[in-house]
Amino acid sequence: MSESHTRKVLEPFGWIFQMITGLLLFAFVIFHLYITHLTSHDALEYAKVVERLSNPAIKAFYWLFLASASFHAFNGLRAILLDTDFGGRNERAVNAITMLLFVVAVVYGGLLLITF
Amino acid sequence: MEREVIFRIRRFDGEKTYWQDFRFTARKGMTVLEGLYFIKENLDGSLAFRASCRMGVCGSCAVKINGRPRLACETQIFDIGSTLEIEPLDNMPVLKDLIVDMDGFFRKHEAVKPYLIRRDDDYENPKELLQTPEELHAYYDFSLCIKCGACYSACPASATRSDYLGPAAITAAYRFCADSRDEGREDRLNLVSGSDGVWRCHFNAECSEVCPKSIEPAKAVQRMRLMSAIHMIKSIFR
Numbered sequence: 149m150s151e152s153h154t155r156k157v158l159e160p161f162g163w164i165f166q167m168i169t170g171l172l173l174f175a176f177v178i179f180h181l182y183i184t185h186l187t188s189h190d191a192l193e194y195a196k197v198v199e200r201l202s203n204p205a206i207k208a209f210y211w212l213f214l215a216s217a218s219f220h221a222f223n224g225l226r227a228i229l230l231d232t233d234f235g236g237r238n239e240r241a242v243n244a245i246t247m248l249l250f251v252v253a254v255v256y257g258g259l260l261l262i263t264f
Numbered sequence: 265m266e267r268e269v270i271f272r273i274r275r276f277d278g279e280k281t282y283w284q285d286f287r288f289t290a291r292k293g294m295t296v297l298e299g300l301y302f303i304k305e306n307l308d309g310s311l312a313f314r315a316s317c318r319m320g321v322c323g324s325c326a327v328k329i330n331g332r333p334r335l336a337c338e339t340q341i342f343d344i345g346s347t348l349e350i351e352p353l354d355n356m357p358v359l360k361d362l363i364v365d366m367d368g369f370f371r372k373h374e375a376v377k378p379y380l381i382r383r384d385d386d387y388e389n390p391k392e393l394l395q396t397p398e399e400l401h402a403y404y405d406f407s408l409c410i411k412c413g414a415c416y417s418a419c420p421a422s423a424t425r426s427d428y429l430g431p432a433a434i435t436a437a438y439r440f441c442a443d444s445r446d447e448g449r450e451d452r453l454n455l456v457s458g459s460d461g462v463w464r465c466h467f468n469a470e471c472s473e474v475c476p477k478s479i480e481p482a483k484a485v486q487r488m489r490l491m492s493a494i495h496m497i498k499s500i501f502r
Contacts, residue, residue, distance in 0.1 A: 157500060159463045160493035230459055231424050231466075239459050 158243055162223050169216040169223075176213045201264040211261055218253040222246045265292040269341055271299055273311065274351040276358045284308075290341045296348065297325050297336035300362075313362040320476060323412030326353055327362050333414035335476045353417035355430075369413055372429050376455050378436035381448025399444040406439035406484050408477045415471035415481045427460045431471035431481035434462060438484040441491060450495075457492040465489065 183200065184191050191200075200206050226246035229235035235242050271286040286303045297315055304311045315325040318337045325336040328351040330344055341348065356364035415431040416422050422430045437452045456462050462485060469482040 156457065157496055159457065159459060160496045163463060163489070164493060227463070231421060231464060233424075233426055236425050236427055236460060 158247075162226065165219060166223050166227075169220040172212075172216045173220060176209075176216060179209070180213065198264060201261070207261055207264070211258055214257040214261070215254050218250050218257070222250040222253070225249075265342075266290065267342070267346060269299070270347045271303060272347065272349045273303075273361070274349075275311070275361045276352070278360065281358075292342060294341050295337055296327075296329060296334075296339045296341055296344070296350070299341055299348075300336060300350075311362075312360040321410060323410035323476075326412035326414045326417070326476070327351065328353060328417065333417040333474045335412060335414070338476060353413050355417050355419065355422045356413065364413070366413055368426075369416055369430070369432070370411070372433040373411065373436055376429065376433050376437035377448055377452055378433075378440060380440065380443065380446050381451065382445070383447050393445045395444055402444070403439050403442040405479050406435050406442070408479050409435060409439070409481075410477060412476060414474045414476060418470040418474045420468055420470065421464045421466060425460070425464055428464045429456060429461055431465075431485055434465075434488050435479065435481040435484040438488045438491075441488065453492050453495045456488055457496055462489040462492050 183206075188196075190196055201210070223246065226242055229242045229246070230239065266289050268287060269290045271288075273284050273286065275282055275284050286307050288299070288302055288307065290299060295318075297318060300311065300313050300315070304313075313325065313327065313336070315337065316322040317324070320335050320338040323335070326333055327336050328334075328349075329336070329339055330349050331351075333353055336350075350362065352358045352362045352364045356366055356369060359365050409432060411432060413432065415435075419428075419431055421428050434456055437456050440446045441449045441452055465482075465485045467482060467486060471481040471485075472478075472483065475481060
């Protein structure tokens, strides 16, 4: 796959996944608030957090939450930068840096999740 | 009915920008363009503005009136009030007073190939291209654009990125992509799907708000965006 092709597919995929992750985040944030604030008064204690994260389903949920939030944030940042003349001149750098930050956030956050 | 009105005009003489007030008595039914002509003929002959048809067809007289891009010939003075702030359009360099340099705007329009592309062009033996009323309605509204630049002036994406194609050019591209007689869709989709194309639109829809022909450029840009996304994703599997 040539570089220009990669750059071209980033724009439509960026747009579509920005919408999908936006909708997912709406549901994820509500679920996160529900299990951390609305189920019990001591849900935020360390022991409770460890207990919750020992459940693989919850772990998978938080990883998906992390991936969605990171993509939405860094793809949004990419779009904001590309909206400027500075971003337009440095398009490849903007794409590479923001997508790298997305990958770093997902990998680093994923490693933290695995340690629990 | 007659009333005294104030035209506050943002002027530019090539070096400095300044505001100048003109007071005169306007008649009921008088348009902003007639007011500008009155000033030029009676108060200050150095005032520069563009105008041609005086009936909302040519798109030459678009200016900002109280912050909103409008056609001066289609706006009545009394509909706005007794004080009118008149400025040149945004997002284009000002040449003199209310005249802006529209060259970049037209270059972008030209770039999207806004004409019918046919593989079987044969001018020696022209043939009739038939269309059903439904096929006509798919693009008809968007073909009413008069290239006045009002949408481009109001567009926040055009304000922050100077090479963004802008609502007028993308609407022109959509007008031909939605035409059943056209065969240049692929060319145009490649032209509008770069980082300076449809992806820069954030659907503020200011273009649709200010369009004097009510053709909804924002709708055309969104449709063009969807068409581009589908086209580019399909192109991966080809």
